[in-house]
Amino acid sequence: MQLTVNGEPRTCETGMTVEGLLTSIGLDPRKVAVERNREIVPKSTFVTTALADGDVIEIVHFIGGG
Amino acid sequence: MTETTVAATGADTFTVAGQTFSSRLLVGTGKYKDFEETARAIEISGAEIVTVAVRRVNVSDPSQPMLVDYVSPKKYTYLPNTAGCYTADDAVRTLRLAREAGGWDLVKLEVLGDQKTLYPNMPETLKAAEALIRDGFKVMVYCSDDPIQAKMLEDMGCVAIMPLGSLIGSGHGILNPVTIRLIKEQSSVPVLVDAGLGTASDAAAAMELGCDGVLMNTAIAGAKDPLAMALAMKLAVEAGRLAYLAGRMPKKMYADPSSPLAGLI
Numbered sequence: 001m002q003l004t005v006n007g008e009p010r011t012c013e014t015g016m017t018v019e020g021l022l023t024s025i026g027l028d029p030r031k032v033a034v035e036r037n038r039e040i041v042p043k044s045t046f047v048t049t050a051l052a053d054g055d056v057i058e059i060v061h062f063i064g065g066g
Numbered sequence: 067m068t069e070t071t072v073a074a075t076g077a078d079t080f081t082v083a084g085q086t087f088s089s090r091l092l093v094g095t096g097k098y099k100d101f102e103e104t105a106r107a108i109e110i111s112g113a114e115i116v117t118v119a120v121r122r123v124n125v126s127d128p129s130q131p132m133l134v135d136y137v138s139p140k141k142y143t144y145l146p147n148t149a150g151c152y153t154a155d156d157a158v159r160t161l162r163l164a165r166e167a168g169g170w171d172l173v174k175l176e177v178l179g180d181q182k183t184l185y186p187n188m189p190e191t192l193k194a195a196e197a198l199i200r201d202g203f204k205v206m207v208y209c210s211d212d213p214i215q216a217k218m219l220e221d222m223g224c225v226a227i228m229p230l231g232s233l234i235g236s237g238h239g240i241l242n243p244v245t246i247r248l249i250k251e252q253s254s255v256p257v258l259v260d261a262g263l264g265t266a267s268d269a270a271a272a273m274e275l276g277c278d279g280v281l282m283n284t285a286i287a288g289a290k291d292p293l294a295m296a297l298a299m300k301l302a303v304e305a306g307r308l309a310y311l312a313g314r315m316p317k318k319m320y321a322d323p324s325s326p327l328a329g330l331i
Contacts, residue, residue, distance in 0.1 A: 062119070
């Protein structure tokens with residue numbers, strides 16, 4: 001299925017979870033927050049939230065700022 | 067002089083949203099050469115609260131070092147900001163993500179007006195503050211140095227009022243000490259000068275006005291020697307605070323000799 005992750009198109013297996021997506025990218029799920037179609041995905045549901053074709057995903061973290 | 071003064075006890079703490087801190091210097095984590103320098107400068111500044119921004123992860127290079135690996139959220143209180151947000155909706159969205167990423171509800175709200183001045187857009191700031199407070203956030207708010215709008219933000223439930231001294235990153239210091247003083251006098255929540263400070267005397271001036279603290283980033287990160295400036299700022303904030311508590315002498319028109327006139331030969 002086709003996703004948009006941080007503005008970039010990305011293909012992944014059908015039924016992949018948020019946790020699965022983060023792991024496949026190589027990200028530590030504890031260090032990021034995820035928004036799916038503009039709704040926050042609580043960290044506690046990363047493992048159970050299955051992604052769907054066409055989902056728009058934002059993955060953010062903390063960077064230096066003032 | 068009793069032994070209960072700050073000079074004797076060193077006890078002078080600062081409380082925001084029920085959390086008590088001993089440092090009145092809050093620092094940003096941006097613009098440093100690298101994360102090592104960021105971590106070192108913050109350590110030297112003695113700051114306990116650090117502001118951080120929320121941005122997209124670079125998914126094409128996830129192995130890049132992360133701020134949290136150098137500036138531990140266990141050691142410092144992270145204050146997520148909304149830098150780069152120009153609408154209330156963007157600011158609220160950003161802080162909801164920040165809360166999910168870190169689990170904290172103490173945040174720095176800033177809604178900007180334009181890219182040239184980064185001056186706060188106050189109508190959007192008020193709108194965002196209202197939405198965030200309704201959603202359970204504890205909002206420290208970057209705002210204009212307008213006492214009336216500062217009061218609106220306080221009445222709404224913001225936990226700290228943070229007027230700009232001058233434009234973000236400009237280093238002009240406090241351009242209108244009178245309005246900063248007016249805001250401090252009317253507020254029952256902490257008032258911190260956020261933005262515009264350039265050097266140690268600017269930080270001391272903010273504290274001498276009676277402000278509860280200062281928040282800065284570029285003044286330290288943009289100095290030729292950021293580590294030395296971090297220490298200068300720590301000392302300036304402490305000195306300014308002590309001077310405020312001590313109560314300065316009144317200004318006089320004419321000279322007043324320090325040596326007694328009696329017994330002159």
